[in-house]
Amino acid sequence: MVVKSTNKYTLxxxxxxxxxxxxxxxxxxxxxIGNAVHDVASANDDPKNMYLAGIMxxxxxxxFGVALAQPKRRILVITGDGELLAGIGSLxxxxxxxxxxxxxxxxxxxxxxxxxxxxxxxxxxVDLVGIAAASGFKKTALITTNAELEAELQHIHNQPGPYxxxxxxxxxxxxxxxxxxxxTYVSRRFRAAVTGESA
Amino acid sequence: MATKKKTDWSKDVFKVLKNADVxxxxxxxxxxxxxxxxMAIADNAIKPVSLTSxxxxxxxxxxxxxxxxxxxxxxxxxxxxxxxxxLGMANECRFPLLMLVTMRGEWGEFNPWQVPMGQATEAVxxxxxxxxxxxxxxxxxxxxxxxxxxxxxxxxRMVAVLIxxxxxxxKDWTK
Numbered sequence: 001m002v003v004k005s006t007n008k009y010t011l012x013x014x015x016x017x018x019x020x021x022x023x024x025x026x027x028x029x030x031x032x033i034g035n036a037v038h039d040v041a042s043a044n045d046d047p048k049n050m051y052l053a054g055i056m057x058x059x060x061x062x063x064f065g066v067a068l069a070q071p072k073r074r075i076l077v078i079t080g081d082g083e084l085l086a087g088i089g090s091l092x093x094x095x096x097x098x099x100x101x102x103x104x105x106x107x108x109x110x111x112x113x114x115x116x117x118x119x120x121x122x123x124x125x126v127d128l129v130g131i132a133a134a135s136g137f138k139k140t141a142l143i144t145t146n147a148e149l150e151a152e153l154q155h156i157h158n159q160p161g162p163y164x165x166x167x168x169x170x171x172x173x174x175x176x177x178x179x180x181x182x183x184t185y186v187s188r189r190f191r192a193a194v195t196g197e198s199a
Numbered sequence: 200m201a202t203k204k205k206t207d208w209s210k211d212v213f214k215v216l217k218n219a220d221v222x223x224x225x226x227x228x229x230x231x232x233x234x235x236x237x238m239a240i241a242d243n244a245i246k247p248v249s250l251t252s253x254x255x256x257x258x259x260x261x262x263x264x265x266x267x268x269x270x271x272x273x274x275x276x277x278x279x280x281x282x283x284x285x286l287g288m289a290n291e292c293r294f295p296l297l298m299l300v301t302m303r304g305e306w307g308e309f310n311p312w313q314v315p316m317g318q319a320t321e322a323v324x325x326x327x328x329x330x331x332x333x334x335x336x337x338x339x340x341x342x343x344x345x346x347x348x349x350x351x352x353x354x355x356r357m358v359a360v361l362i363x364x365x366x367x368x369x370k371d372w373t374k
Contacts, residue, residue, distance in 0.1 A: 030262070050265060052288065054287065054288065054291065055258075055284070055285065055287065055288040056284070057254065057258075057285075058254070058257075058258035058261070058285055058288055059258075060258075061255045061258030061259045061262065062258045062259070062261050062262040062265065062288075063262060064248075064258075064259055064262060065223065065258065065259035065260060065261060065262020065263040065264075065265065065266060065268075065270070066262040066263075066265050066266040067262070067266075068222075068223055068246050068248075068259075068262070068263065068266070068268070069222070069223070069262070069263050069265075069266025069267050069268040070266045070267070087254070087255065087258070089250075089251030089252050089255060090251075090255055090258075092251050093248065093249070093250055093251055093255055096249070097248060183288070183291035183292035183293070184291070184292055184293050186292075187265060187292040187293075187294065190265055191264070191265050191266075191267065194265065194266060194267070195266065195267035197267065
């Protein structure tokens with residue numbers, strides 16, 4: 001079945017996420033719910049991936065807590081626009097706290113992709129990059145092309161944050177994969193890999 | 200209807216948090232937590248995080264544990280309603296979670312808007328899988344927090360200490 005994208009953008013979310021993660025080094029990754037889980041897990045089921053497979057609005061703050069505890073490590077958030085909107089106050093909190101090692105990447109298809117592609121606010125005028133910039137994020141970007149993505153990679157991975165980017169992608173999704181679902185398993189695997197201690 | 204004699208329980212509770220190696224203190228302010236918040240901010244080994252909503256606190260402390268640190272969430276009972284969905288994550292992942300909740304909407308409450316959430320606090324926390332320790336005696340607050348911290352961090356559970364409004368006292372807007 002060919003599903004038409006419900007927006008005008010041409011980047012494919014899975015390719016975007018895989019490209020970003022190619023350069024992750026020893027970064028830890030926290031995902032939002034839904035497609036973000038599958039985008040990240042399909043690149044590599046790294047033990048330093050924390051898949052938040054069942055919560056709306058928590059990914060940015062979970063990652064911020066890791067960033068505080070692990071100040072020498074880069075922490076990436078890969079999440080969707082719907083998930084971020086559900087915890088939009090997090091941007092204000094993170095903007096105030098200024099964690100240098102936190103990068104938030106919103107894969108923005110302007111739709112609730114897991115529930116039938118209903119519109120989110122981002123296709124109707126809400127500017128997440130503007131909110132992040134106004135909240136005090138050190139560097140922000142709107143990414144709509146591969147060239148723009150390439151130019152941002154050094155900021156995502158290496159430059160002092162907090163960093164925030166929205167990547168506009170088509171609303172078509174790729175197949176789901178068998179990412180581990182059990183929260184106790186994924187979290188203890190993550191903690192052991194990130195802290196070097198057995199959980 | 201007097202409140203219990205005011206004792207400086209905050210200092211003892213702070214010592215308990217330090218002994219439990221708490222490194223992140225997330226909070227939405229409440230009058231009853233004023234001293235604890237001040238001590239957390241003044242302590243160089245503690246990272247204080249002020250939140251826009253209590254649900255952020257559950258998330259940031261989940262991250263703290265994932266990154267190898269212990270934390271505590273300070274809030275008022277009115278904020279408990281904001282954390283319920285996020286507790287689903289802590290429950291599924293069996294994250295240790297220590298919450299210190301100062302109660303409103305009960306002993307001598309003057310604001311009727313506080314009463315519904317205050318009266319529901321214990322029940323909704325328990326419905327969400329949180330172990331609740333309630334304390335109404337100032338001299339028992341520190342030891343209750345100590346037991347809750349052990350149960351949270353060693354026993355690997357979500358634990359809330361509800362500090363009764365009779366202990367916290369009334370809010371007097373004129374002072």
